[in-house]
Amino acid sequence: MSGAQDSDLVNELIAVCHDGEGFYRHAAKAVENSELRSLFWEMADSRRQIAEALSDKVVGRLGEGRDSAALSLRMRRLYAEVEARLARDSDVTYVSELERSEANTLDNFRQSIGSVQSTRLAQELARHLASIQVMHDRMHLIREEIEGRQRR
Template sequence: MNPATQQLNELIEITRDGQRFYQHAIDEVKDVDLQHLFRDMAQAKTQVIQALAVKVAACHEQPAQGGTLTGRLNELYTDARAHLGNADGAYVEQLLQTEERILRVFEDALPDAQPDVRALLAVELPKLRACHARMRQLQEARS
């Protein structure tokens, strides 16, 4: 696997962590508005994953199918916190941290990426920044 494909697959895995976490949170929160927001956010992650996967497939490689252990552990930690208190608040807080992680990893990947990957990331980054901003605004409004 070439370095560009490996980098894209790592980004797919981290983005999939967010996608799965939002999908899980939809079933855990009680607030219908949060459920709708989380559905939108999961869909945004799906679109980013698809764009990255197309690029990996174009390189005749297999796109990553899973997430990361860190992502799964974060989800389990949030479930435990949610059962101890304010479930909706726990999910909002941890999903914001997930957004921050995804955004940081994409921004860190940009300078070292090959030109064609850099172009793809430049297209996807505004979507990720918008998701991050939505979750930050939600967190601030709930504080």
């Protein structure tokens, strides 16, 4: 990896993935639907795997840059707001909110791909972006399916 900027960006994404992992674990424990529970555990594990893969790219796990801390703080606030809303809502609300958080994570990865100096790192981030896109698409389809059943 080249440069402190790349390290800061990777540390930022690691923090976002850890936050997402925790959020999916929370959701898995909270939903009643066993299929959703299984999916959320799978997604938490996927976030953990991405964080571990990215951790291999940096010497230290904690970013020193202010931008890294700011993004992590924004994502934690987003997850906290969503958790507060979800404490009283249904499985479909979980799916909708998780789909929205996946969209934010996608944006974070896209921006980082365009900002890193290392071409190899950009390629690796793009691979992770693809798996996050798959997760987002799954959440979108599940939300549409649940909403379709509720309309019937």
